[in-house]
Amino acid sequence: MNIILFGAPGSGKGTQAVEMCKKMSLRKISLGDILRDEVKKQSTLGKEVESYMKQGLLVPDEVVGKVIKETITGNDFILDGYPRNDKQAQVLDNILAEKGLKIDYFIYMAVSEDVIVDRLSKRRVCPNCGAGYHLENLKPAKDGICDECATALIQRADDNPETIKQRWKVFSDSSKALLDYYRNNGNFIEVNANGNIDDVYNEVLQRIA
Numbered sequence: 001m002n003i004i005l006f007g008a009p010g011s012g013k014g015t016q017a018v019e020m021c022k023k024m025s026l027r028k029i030s031l032g033d034i035l036r037d038e039v040k041k042q043s044t045l046g047k048e049v050e051s052y053m054k055q056g057l058l059v060p061d062e063v064v065g066k067v068i069k070e071t072i073t074g075n076d077f078i079l080d081g082y083p084r085n086d087k088q089a090q091v092l093d094n095i096l097a098e099k100g101l102k103i104d105y106f107i108y109m110a111v112s113e114d115v116i117v118d119r120l121s122k123r124r125v126c127p128n129c130g131a132g133y134h135l136e137n138l139k140p141a142k143d144g145i146c147d148e149c150a151t152a153l154i155q156r157a158d159d160n161p162e163t164i165k166q167r168w169k170v171f172s173d174s175s176k177a178l179l180d181y182y183r184n185n186g187n188f189i190e191v192n193a194n195g196n197i198d199d200v201y202n203e204v205l206q207r208i209a
């Protein structure tokens, strides 16, 4: 099964993707994680994308299209963070057609702006394994330490008030055309992602069962 998880930054797609991957034996392809890794390594790609990411802007479509083309190698994946606009959706359709693959579900995690701001400003992540936490709703067993690999948690560089605002704007500007694209292409599921992690997860599972 191949799934696109779409939602604003902070809609909880990363968290849901981890749970769904475990339950359904799917591979999580998070474009944001891939790009952050490249920035950390200071590779040519990392240096190219760093300033866009710092400002909360989208990396150019051609650049991310190449990354996705190399990363999708077969069935059974969840795409988290790609596509983010209708142009990327068309690029993805071409890549999938070339590889003889298709998307089974497009899941839109709808969430309000005030919930996003709260989630992102209180989010903490593990720089080693990518696990995500929240200062109130998803605390690690030991304060500031990752449950999975015992690394000290950090706040993402783009989870600051100014960049959160910019990312919300980018999302609002680019999402309408993308949502229309998938609404018209079938297998479109919208879930209310304002609730807690378990409720959202159960709703997603029910809808794709």
Ligand code: AMP
Residues within 6 Å of the ligand: 009, 031, 032, 033, 035, 052, 053, 054, 056, 057, 058, 059, 060, 061, 064, 080, 081, 082, 083, 084, 088, 158, 167
């Ligand atoms: P995320 O971890 O999904 O919030 O992504 C973090 C940042 O990576 C974004 O603010 C963009 O700068 C970049 N990025 C991730 N996915 C994409 C994409 N599909 N297109 C362009 N830039 C992206």
